[in-house]
Structure formats: structure tokens, C-alpha cells
Amino acid sequence: MVHASFQHVETWVFDLDNTLYPPAMRLFEQVDANMTRFVMRMTGTDHAEADRLRKKYWLDYGTTLAGLMMHHGVDPVPYLEEVHAIDFSALAPDPALRAAISRLPGRRIVYTNGSAPYANQVLEHRGLSGLFDAVYGVEHAGYHPKPQPQAFETVFRADGLAPSRAAMFEDDPRNLRVPHTMGMRTVHVAPAPLPAGESGHIDHHTDDLNAFLGRL
Numbered sequence: 001m002v003h004a005s006f007q008h009v010e011t012w013v014f015d016l017d018n019t020l021y022p023p024a025m026r027l028f029e030q031v032d033a034n035m036t037r038f039v040m041r042m043t044g045t046d047h048a049e050a051d052r053l054r055k056k057y058w059l060d061y062g063t064t065l066a067g068l069m070m071h072h073g074v075d076p077v078p079y080l081e082e083v084h085a086i087d088f089s090a091l092a093p094d095p096a097l098r099a100a101i102s103r104l105p106g107r108r109i110v111y112t113n114g115s116a117p118y119a120n121q122v123l124e125h126r127g128l129s130g131l132f133d134a135v136y137g138v139e140h141a142g143y144h145p146k147p148q149p150q151a152f153e154t155v156f157r158a159d160g161l162a163p164s165r166a167a168m169f170e171d172d173p174r175n176l177r178v179p180h181t182m183g184m185r186t187v188h189v190a191p192a193p194l195p196a197g198e199s200g201h202i203d204h205h206t207d208d209l210n211a212f213l214g215r216l
Helices: 028-043 047-061 064-072 076-083 095-102 116-125 149-159 173-182 209-214
Strands: 011-014 107-111 134-136 166-170 185-189 204-206
Touching: 028 047, 028 064, 028 076, 047 064, 064 076, 095 209, 116 134, 134 149, 149 173, 166 173, 173 185, 185 209, 204 209
Parallel strands: 011 107, 011 166, 107 134, 166 185, 185 204
Antiparallel strands: none
């Protein structure tokens, strides 16, 4: 059943954080902490208010950066460098994941709301370097983040992929709505599935990416 539903796929699109490594590794907690400190400095607020703004901008705009750019005129380049300056030792290589991805036919790409340099560091520490045909960060979408339609359209157009012959793997379910509308096969990678009434844009759910890819 799962195998058959991916027979048409020529391009495999993977989100990065909490998708190509499990949430239990807790890497992104460091990024969240850096973002909160940045918001504190930028807005002059205390930690609690800065953390509230960080979360609000992420919910409202797709990324905290998008909210900071809109409301505070933040330059995205130094921001991305600062928030991604973290300790990657929480990550461990995953030879089984590398083998599973390498067996996928066609092109394989990474598309993240983080920066491409950050993504490449994550891939290196996961033992996945050299495995993907392209790595796209938010900078490749003109700093428009997922889940904005413009972000997907910009990156997919630059890549030249055909959405009707592509699949996307992503931990944030809202980031699968536009790909599903575009005709992509969508896979929610997370510990728990969405409630049935909220998952109409999700074709498959898995809490184990390695096992799921093994079924393809």
C-alpha cells in the first residue's frame, strides 16, 4: 500500500529539524534559546516577553525571523548566523537513515526554514553529507518561510521539480498543506499523528522515518 503510493515520485523533499533527526535529540532547543536572547536584545524586553514574542511570530508568520523582519526591520543574515551558532554534539550519525535515503530513486533535496549553512552542518553531524542533490534554506525563498505559498513556489521553481511527481517529509503539519495542494505526496514525521479531522492534507504519518523509508 505505502510502496505503491510512491511509485510515481521522482523528487524527495525533506525538511531538516526534527525530521532528519529525532526530536529526542533536542537540538532545536538551542536555536530556540538563541532566538529568545536575540529578541530580548532587539526589543528590550525581559526573557518571558521575548519568549512569548518568539512563539507568537513563529505561529503567525511561520518563523520568528519573519515576524522580526516585518515588525522590527531585522537583517536576516546576521540573525541566522547568531541563532544557528550552537553545539551540534547532540547529533549522532545514522548509517541506517543514510542507507534508506540513498536507496530512494530520483533526486533528493533538503528544504528548511533554517539557513543552508546550518542545514549542511546538521547533515554533516548526522552522517548525511553528500547524500542530497540540493540543500535549500530560507534564504533561497527570499526569506519567505514555510508555510507561505510563495516560499514553496520560489524554492520548487528554482529546483525545477514537478510537485505532482514529488513527496515531502516534514514534522510541522502546517508546512504540508501547500505541498498537498500542489499535488505532492505528504508525509508527517512526528511522534504522534494529527487528529483525523485535522489531517486531510497529510497522506501518511510516521514516528520512525527509517522504518517508513524502508517500506518504500
